[in-house]
Amino acid sequence: MINNYLYSSYKSFILVFLLSLFSFTAFSQDIPSEPAAISAGEQLFNGNCKACHRVNQKLVGPALAGVYDRAPSIDWIKSFIKNSSAVIASGDQYAVNLFNEYNKTQMTAFTSFKDQDIMNILAYIKAEAGKAQAGPDGGGQDGGAPVPPQGGDTAPKYLNIILIGMVIILILLVIILGFLISAIKRFLDQKTLTEEEREVVHSPITAGSITRSPGFIFAVTFIVAALGFKTVINGLYSVGIQQGYAPKQPIAFSHKVHAGQYEIDCKYCHTGVMKWQSATIPSVNICMNCHNQIKSGTNTGEGEIAKIVRAYNENKPIEWVRIHNLPDLAYFNHAQHVNVGGVECQTCHGPIQEMDVVRQHSLLTMGWCIDCHRKTDVNAKGNAYYDKLVELHNKTSKQPMKVEDIGGLECSKCHY
Structure with missing residues (x-):
């Protein structure tokens, strides 16, 4: 009987041990340390996280060094990265405190990330956490190498x-x-x-x-x-560079007359420049707001204004020829630059108010854009969004905050 009892206890012990081992194997999630995982995590971090986070210092969000120890669990980190709004809305105290601490800044939801992607990012963060940040010798943040200057020519x-x-x-x-x-x-x-x-x-x-x-x-x-x-x-x-391109238009519209002589605001005709990605080409209706009264030459049916009136009467759009073309792989948002950044039209388009025939003034190459991001100061006055960024920047640099300092050189900003 004693032997049976011992045997039963032994089986129970083995069963509990195996269950514990299975639970540990199934639910513990060790952060990988393989070079391949760290390299994959670095690419994901630079492409998706670096605009708001650094490993060893605060930026828009918290410094990520040790996040795997501070957070409630690895599973919590995965849920928060994939949909932070849902975690905060659930009332999770840690998530709510984090949200309030960082001025209620909403983190982007990375729903496309797989669990392994997040583990790779954590592997990169853990590998970088112990490294010293680059000093004032020109190195990139978190030990990254300085970005080499680029230019179109x-x-x-x-x-x-x-x-x-x-x-x-x-x-x-x-x-x-x-x-x-x-x-x-x-x-x-x-x-x-x-x-x-x-x-x-x-x-x-x-x-x-x-x-x-x-x-x-x-x-x-x-x-x-x-x-x-x-x-x-x-x-x-020179492939893809169209600097100086000035195609003939169906109507000889003169910016020198409209924007120069009569000082018509560019935003009046290009209505999308403050709101959308595209500045938009003005419709015939916008032209007719003025040319209902200004009809020089329309009696004879000749002249450029007559062409506008004819298009309006026939309800046909004017087939303007596009001058400034960016490749499909590049994303550019006019509203972000004009409305938020305060960039003048002439910065990219040249002295448009002096052009009878509009031409492409700038290179519009990637090197040209990057050079601008390196040189342009961020206009943070009166915009509370930048307060935390300016505060953090001023702690580490005496130079004005440039566009590159807020992620202006991140590939995913223009290519995604």
């Missing part, structure tokens, strides 16, 4: 410098070679030479002998090849 400029340098070197080599030949001739003149040798030494240099020489052929071939290579590279770098 950087490579062609460097090619010009390289080619000029090579040409200078060739000229110096020719001069040095001339001195060497002269010195050798003087040296040989002091020697006893045969008549045949003397003819070779003192043979006249003619255009024919120069053009047939291997050195000259090499130099010409090199220069032609270098110029051809530079032309090809310049051509490749």
Whole structure:
């Protein structure tokens, strides 16, 4: 009987142990430490989190170092990242306190994240938590490398410098070679030479002998090849760049007359510039707000205003030709720049009030945009959204806060 009791207790112990082991295996979630997981987490962090968070310092949201220890659980972190609003609305005390602490700033819901994605992000945060942040030597935040300067025409400029340098070197080599030949001739003149040798030494240099020489052929071939290579590279770098593009429009609308002479506000015609991604092209109805009264030339049916009236009467849109084109992979929001950033139209479009025919004034390349984000100060006055950002920025820098300091160089800002 005792043996049966011991056997039963032993089975119970084994069962409890196995259940405990299963529970630990099933519900414990160790943060991965593999380099592949950390690398994947870094990409996800930089693309989705870095605009509002840093690992070792507060930004819009809290510093994330140690978040896996502070939060109630890993499962809680997953739920909060996927839908923070739902967690806060549920009354979760930790979530509510966090929401109130950071000025009730709503975190973006990352519903597309898988559990493994979140674990990879935590792996990256844990790996970075112990690293020292880059100092004032130009390094990026959280130990990131500084972003190299970019520009639309950087490579062609460097090619010009390289080619000029090579040409200078060739000229110096020719001069040095001339001195060497002269010195050798003087040296040989002091020697006893045969008549045949003397003819070779003192043979006249003619255009024919120069053009047939291997050195000259090499130099010409090199220069032609270098110029051809530079032309090809310049051509490749100009693909997609339409600076100066000024297509003929169906109606010869003059910005010089409307925006310049009559000082009509750009926002009156381009109504979407303060509200939407697109500035919008004015409809015929907007044109007719003025041209119901201003009808010069409409009696004869000739002139540009007559074309507007005809389109209005026939209820047909004017088929304007688009001038400023961005690739489909790039996102640009006019309202964000004009309404929030206070950017003037002329900053990107040039002296539009002086143009009879509108042309693309700026490069509109990625390098051009990035350069602007690096140089442009954030206009934070009167906008409470920036108060916390300005406070944090002023603790670490004496320079004005630039667009790049608030995520203006993050890839996902323009490409998503």
